[in-house]
Amino acid sequence: MKALATTCLLLLLLGHPALAEESLHYPAEAGSQARDALVVHGALDLPYMRPLLEAFHARHPEIALTYRNLDTLTLHQRFLAAPDEADLLISSAMPWQYHLANAGQAQALESDAAAAWPRWARWRQELFAFTFEPVVMVVRRELIERFGRPDSHAALLELLERHGDALRGRVVTYDPRRSGAGYSYAIEEARRSPRYWDLVAALGEAESVLATTTGEMLNGLDEGRYWLGYNLLGSYASATVAANPALTLVIPSDYTLVTRRLALIPRQAPHPRQARRFLNFLIGEPGQRVIAAATPLGALHPSLRGPGTAEALRDAHGEALRPIPLGPSLLATLDDLKRQALLARWRREFSRGIDTAPSP
Amino acid sequence: MIRRDSLYRRLLTWLLLPLLALGGLMILQAWVEARRTADRAHDRLLEAAILAIAEQVQWLDDRLWLDLPPAALEMLATDAEERVFYALYDAEDNFITGNARLPGDPRDPPPEGDGLLYRDIQRGELPLRQGVGRVRLEDWRRGERFEVRVAHSREGRERLAGELLRSSLAYILGMAALAVTILLLAIRAALAPLTRLRRAIQARDPRTLAPLELPLPRELAELRETLNELLARMRRVRANQERFIGDASHQLRTPLAGLTARAELALRQEDPARWREALEAIRASGNRISRLAVQLLSLTRLNNPEYHPERVRLDLVPLAREAVRHHWTGCHREGIDLGVETPETAVMISGIDWQLEEALGNLIDNARRYGARRITLRVHASPPTLEVEDDGPGIPAAQRRLMLRPFHRGGDGGGDGSGLGLAIVDGIARSHQARLFLEDGVAGRGLRIGLRFPGDTP
Numbered sequence: 075m076k077a078l079a080t081t082c083l084l085l086l087l088l089g090h091p092a093l094a095e096e097s098l099h100y101p102a103e104a105g106s107q108a109r110d111a112l113v114v115h116g117a118l119d120l121p122y123m124r125p126l127l128e129a130f131h132a133r134h135p136e137i138a139l140t141y142r143n144l145d146t147l148t149l150h151q152r153f154l155a156a157p158d159e160a161d162l163l164i165s166s167a168m169p170w171q172y173h174l175a176n177a178g179q180a181q182a183l184e185s186d187a188a189a190a191w192p193r194w195a196r197w198r199q200e201l202f203a204f205t206f207e208p209v210v211m212v213v214r215r216e217l218i219e220r221f222g223r224p225d226s227h228a229a230l231l232e233l234l235e236r237h238g239d240a241l242r243g244r245v246v247t248y249d250p251r252r253s254g255a256g257y258s259y260a261i262e263e264a265r266r267s268p269r270y271w272d273l274v275a276a277l278g279e280a281e282s283v284l285a286t287t288t289g290e291m292l293n294g295l296d297e298g299r300y301w302l303g304y305n306l307l308g309s310y311a312s313a314t315v316a317a318n319p320a321l322t323l324v325i326p327s328d329y330t331l332v333t334r335r336l337a338l339i340p341r342q343a344p345h346p347r348q349a350r351r352f353l354n355f356l357i358g359e360p361g362q363r364v365i366a367a368a369t370p371l372g373a374l375h376p377s378l379r380g381p382g383t384a385e386a387l388r389d390a391h392g393e394a395l396r397p398i399p400l401g402p403s404l405l406a407t408l409d410d411l412k413r414q415a416l417l418a419r420w421r422r423e424f425s426r427g428i429d430t431a432p433s434p
Numbered sequence: 435m436i437r438r439d440s441l442y443r444r445l446l447t448w449l450l451l452p453l454l455a456l457g458g459l460m461i462l463q464a465w466v467e468a469r470r471t472a473d474r475a476h477d478r479l480l481e482a483a484i485l486a487i488a489e490q491v492q493w494l495d496d497r498l499w500l501d502l503p504p505a506a507l508e509m510l511a512t513d514a515e516e517r518v519f520y521a522l523y524d525a526e527d528n529f530i531t532g533n534a535r536l537p538g539d540p541r542d543p544p545p546e547g548d549g550l551l552y553r554d555i556q557r558g559e560l561p562l563r564q565g566v567g568r569v570r571l572e573d574w575r576r577g578e579r580f581e582v583r584v585a586h587s588r589e590g591r592e593r594l595a596g597e598l599l600r601s602s603l604a605y606i607l608g609m610a611a612l613a614v615t616i617l618l619l620a621i622r623a624a625l626a627p628l629t630r631l632r633r634a635i636q637a638r639d640p641r642t643l644a645p646l647e648l649p650l651p652r653e654l655a656e657l658r659e660t661l662n663e664l665l666a667r668m669r670r671v672r673a674n675q676e677r678f679i680g681d682a683s684h685q686l687r688t689p690l691a692g693l694t695a696r697a698e699l700a701l702r703q704e705d706p707a708r709w710r711e712a713l714e715a716i717r718a719s720g721n722r723i724s725r726l727a728v729q730l731l732s733l734t735r736l737n738n739p740e741y742h743p744e745r746v747r748l749d750l751v752p753l754a755r756e757a758v759r760h761h762w763t764g765c766h767r768e769g770i771d772l773g774v775e776t777p778e779t780a781v782m783i784s785g786i787d788w789q790l791e792e793a794l795g796n797l798i799d800n801a802r803r804y805g806a807r808r809i810t811l812r813v814h815a816s817p818p819t820l821e822v823e824d825d826g827p828g829i830p831a832a833q834r835r836l837m838l839r840p841f842h843r844g845g846d847g848g849g850d851g852s853g854l855g856l857a858i859v860d861g862i863a864r865s866h867q868a869r870l871f872l873e874d875g876v877a878g879r880g881l882r883i884g885l886r887f888p889g890d891t892p
Contacts, residue, residue, distance in 0.1 A: 173533060176517045178560055198515045265504065402511045402518040403504030411531045412502045 096120055100131040102138035111138040112348040115153070116164035117146040118335060118371075122309070125368035130355050137348050146170065146254050158342035161349035164335055166207075166307075167254050171336040172404040175201040180338040183350055187358040195334065195374050197400050203334035204356050205365065206372030206384035208395065209259055210308040211324040212292070212315060217244070217301040218322065226328040227273060230304065234276035241280045246291045247304040249284035251417050255333075256286070259305050261407050261416055262331055262398055271423045277304070278424035295321055307333070312370040325391050332397040335371070441628070445621045450614070457610045464606060468598035472591040473563065476512075477552045480565030483509045484550060484582045487520065488569040491580055498522065498530050498580055506584075514590035517560065525579040536583040539566040561588055627654050643669045681841040682730050685853075686723065693719045729854040732792065733840060736861030745866075748787050749780040750820055754811045757794040765809065770802060776813040783818045783887045785866050790820065790885075793862045796855040797822040797883055806880065821871075821884025828881045834872040859885075 098120060102110055116123060120143055131139050142160075144152065146167035153163060157179065165171050174180060180200035188199050195203040211230065213223060221237055224230040234241065248256025263270045283300065285291045288307040292314045294300040303311075308323065315323040337356060339349045355361040362375035366382035373383045380386055388395060398404075406412055486506035492499045500522050510518045521532025529535055539551040551566045564585035571578040627650050634648050645662040693716055700712030758774045765772040794811070801809045806824030813820055829837060838860045841853040863870040868885040875882050 176519075177534070178517065178558065402507035405507050405518060405520075405533050406502045406504035408533065409500070409502045409531055411500045415499070415501050 096143040098124065098127055098139075098141040098143075100127065100139040103135040110136050110345075110348060112140070112162070112345055112352055113160050114139070114141045114162045114164065114352065115144055115149050115160040116141060116162075117144060117149050117166055118164055119143060119310070122369045122371060125364050126356070126361060129360065129364045130352060133355065133360070134348075134351065137351075150174075153340065157340055158344055160340060161343040161345045162337060162339055162352055164337045166333055166335045167258070168333065168336055168398055168400070169258060169404040169407040170254075171201060171338060172197065172400065172402075173408055174340075175338055176402070176405065179341055181341045181343065181346065183339060183353055185350065185354050187354045190376075191357050192374070192376055194397070194400070200338060201400065202337050202353065202357050203400060204337055204362070204374055205309070205335040206374050206387065206397070207307055207309040207333050207335070208325055208372075208387065208391075209305050209331040209333060210311060211326060212295050212303040212306050212311050213322045213324055214295060214298065214301045215320045215322070216298075217241075223322065223324065224302075225324060226326045227267065227269070228328055230302075230326075231269065231273050231276055234273070234280050238276065238280040241301065243281050243283060244301040245277060245280050245282040245304060246285050246294055246300040246302070247277060247282055248291075249286055250420055252284075253286045255288075255307070256305065257413065257417070258333075258398070258407055259331055260420060261412075262396075264416065264419075266329060266396065271419070274420055274423040275426045278426060305331075309370045309372065325394065327391070327394050329396050330391060330394045332395050334374070334397060334400070336400075442621060442625060445625075446617070449617055449621070453610070453613055453617070457606060460606050461603065464602040465595075465599055468595040468602065469591070471598055472595040473552070475594060476563065476586075476591045477565065479509050479512070480552060480563065480584055480586070481548070481550055481567075483507070483520070483584045484565055484567035487522070487582045487584070488567055488580075491522065491569070491571065491582070493571055493573055493576055493578055498524055498578065500531055502531070510584060510586045512590040514593050516586040516588075516590055517562075519557070519562065519585045521583045523581040523583065525581075527581075530580070532583070534585075536564060536585055538581065538583070539564070543568060555585065557585070562586065563588060563591065627651050631658065643672065678840055685726060685841060689719050689723050689726070693723070726854070729858060733854055733858050733861060736789075736858065736865055743786050743789075743865075745784045745786055747782055747784055748790075749782055750790075750813045750818060751776040751780055753787065753790055754794065754813050754820065757791060757798065758811055761795070761798045765798075765802065768802065770806060771808040772798070772811075773809070774811040774813075777815045779815060781813055781815050781818050783866075785887070789862045789865065793859045793885065794820065794822065796859050800855045800883075801826060801881075812884070818887040819884055820887075821882055823875050823880060823882040825875060825877075825880040828874060828879060829872065837872070838870070856883075859883075 114127075120141075123141055123143065127139060127141055131137070146165050149163065149165050150167065150170045153160065153174070163171065163174070175197060182199040183202070184199060188196070188202070191202060211224065220240070221233055224233050234245070248259060250257040250260040260270075260274075263273075267273075282304075283294070285294070288310045291300070291303040291306055292311060295303050296314055296318055298320070308325070311323055315321045337353055339346060339353060343349045357375070359375055359377065362373040362378055365371050366373035366378055366380070370382070372387060375383075376385075378385065483506045486503050486509065487500065490501045490503055490506075492501075502520075507518050507520065510516060510520075519532070519534040519536060521534060521536045522530040523538065524530055527538060534557070536557075537555060539553060541551055541553075543549045543551050549568050553564055555562050555564045562585040564583060567582045569580060569582060571580070630648065631646075631650060631654055634646060638646075643665050645665055646658050648658070650658055696712055696715050696719070700709050703709065703712075754774050754776055758772055762772050798809060798811075801822060801824035804824075804826045806826035808825045810823045811821070812823065837856045840857040860870050863885045866885065866887060868887045871882075871884055871886060873882045874880070
């Protein structure tokens with residue numbers, strides 16, 4: 075299989091590291107038609123995507139498969155600039171994906187797999203959630219040894235309020251002003267919990283460090299710079315946590331946001347037939363099995379059980395899991411005024427403690 | 435298309451077609467009504483969303499500010515997962531926020547009501563239902579006006595309209611089935627008396643002319659009465675025929691009896707001169723009998739409705755002159771003055787010459803027999819008329835119609851007439867669609883009798 079599929083990883087460094095474009099390309103098997111091509115744009119890191127792509131390529135070696143890993147913002151903007159470039163968009167930026175589908179930019183997938191897909195994990199036949207990723211806390215041993223393990227948001231708030239000074243600069247979280255994921259978590263949490271603003275204020279008082287990606291936070295936690303990371307993407311954190319015995323992954327017991335990656339086929343996809351085939355694979359049992367076995371993304375397929383599936387996570391933390399709903403409320407997240415209002419409030423709350431506390 | 439005309443099919447067609455048209459109209463109306471109901475129901479969602487959004491609009495930092503409630507957008511999406519659009523515009527129609535630029539509504543909201551307007555719009559290829567709410571800020575410092583526009587796609591409406599239509603469709607189809615069944619039964623029941631009438635006629639003895647006696651609805655009772663009238667006429671005709679046959683045999687029997695008696699009387703004689711005398715008398719009787727037989731034959735022929743001899747174009751003038759020429763000698767011998775008056779021009783009719791000749795012969799004969807001294811034939815051009823006038827005793831007006839009956843002899847004068855002459859003339863007149871008239875003579879005495887042909891005969 076692998077002998078047939080020549081895998082090449084192109085790491086293009088275009089001057090600035092931020093503009094780096096990672097991509098994977100699997101050429102078609104010799105003899106197949108050239109037009110059997112498929113271009114996938116995804117905001118999903120290569121280590122997680124590669125098993126899926128390889129499994130698909132093994133099933134359909136006649137399709138020349140290209141995967142470009144982009145961050146959510148680039149992915150969205152690139153699509154708006156060239157809506158006929160990609161055959162499939164995969165992104166964790168649920169509001170943006172929803173916005174595109176709502177505006178009629180996605181084409182419907184009429185298939186058995188799509189019809190069997192649970193309603194709460196799709197919107198019409200156009201937008202499909204295919205992962206189940208909780209938003210978690212990662213805690214270092216040092217903190218647990220000193221103050222115990224914060225198992226919930228309430229416990230974290232109490233910890234911050236009581237030992238804020240000791241934790242000064244040791245807590246890291248998303249900056250909602252610079253990170254789309256951070257912003258969507260903030261808006262969801264603000265909707266869910268009235269005490270969220272107290273938590274923001276406490277985080278501000280503890281002079282928490284603000285990061286833009288889960289990777290950045292994980293690096294700091296791994297190296298020991300931070301003792302607690304708040305609102306990390308569980309799927310990305312699990313590998314690091316597993317590799318580092320000093321780290322513990324905490325799924326808060328009062329509520330845990332669950333984000334889901336959404337896939338859609340653009341209306342102007344150049345290879346819609348192959349795109350449908352790939353999406354059917356992604357939400358079909360074979361693809362979902364790969365997700366469960368080879369990635370920490372969490373398989374959603376209702377017939378799958380066991381480690382690596384949403385069902386397993388539900389069995390363990392059923393009460394607390396709060397998947398971000400796949401509905402028009404996502405549009406509110408994108409509203410400019412709403413964003414300004416929320417960020418203004420967030421800034422105000424975050425700096426409340428700093429302003430009132432005597433400067434060091 | 436219709437192979438055989440049938441009352442049943444005709445009724446069915448004319449009742450079913452309007453029924454079907456009506457059914458179609460009802461379905462159309464149900465569809466319009468279903469859409470309207472679905473729109474009304476879902477417009478409430480637009481209204482709720484507009485109000486929820488409008489409530490969150492504030493005046494902040496010298497501008498309109500909206501803290502968009504996500505629930506307002508959730509309201510717009512039902513189970514049908516509609517696409518949802520919203521926008522906030524200020525009084526000058528400037529876009530403040532939203533996920534799509536939505537057009538305003540050019541109409542003015544109705545004066546009573548909540549100031550909300552709904553209409554169907556098209557966004558690209560997407561048909562949408564839009565609601566627009568014009569609202570004023572609830573702020574005592576400024577009454578800034580703004581417009582909330584929301585829209586969603588029509589899936590939920592169409593689904594609801596489809597459900598409503600399906601339920602009314604089931605109702606309408608049920609009604610239609612019921613109506614058609616009742617119609618079929620009703621037509622069958624209404625046409626049942628017709629079958630009864632047919633059976634009653636079929637079951638009759640073909641020889642009987644007794645009236646039909648069976649209870650029937652009014653329309654068919656009329657038919658039954660007409661039928662009975664026809665039967666009564668046929669009974670009268672048959673009675674006439676029977677009397678005619680009786681009269682005819684009587685008429686033939688009397689001269690034949692005379693003939694026999696005369697022959698027997700002669701046989702008892704020995705004198706050849708007497709024999710000769712008897713033979714002369716027998717010959718005269720034989721002539722009369724054969725004349726009677728000829729007349730009976732022609733009368734029967736004329737009375738036969740199936741008998742239609744071919745008519746030709748002929749001129750009445752030579753016909754009248756020929757009749758005068760033919761009878762002149764006989765009249766002259768008896769001292770009767772026979773004359774003819776004709777117009778200069780030909781008088782054309784379509785007719786049968788031998789019949790008309792016979793009619794004239796009969797009329798002249800009659801006049802002679804009833805003691806006329808002067809007989810005049812006349813032909814009139816317009817309307818074409820053939821008449822014979824005599825100066826005899828005439829016939830009283832009251833008896834004239836009776837004269838037309840066979841074997842009826844006028845008054846007491848008629849010596850040896852058969853009583854068939856005028857009946858034959860009447861039959862000839864009928865076969866020419868001409869009218870037989872009997873009138874007083876010119877001077878108020880005598881009789882004028884003739885045939886008036888239809889004027890427009892070609």
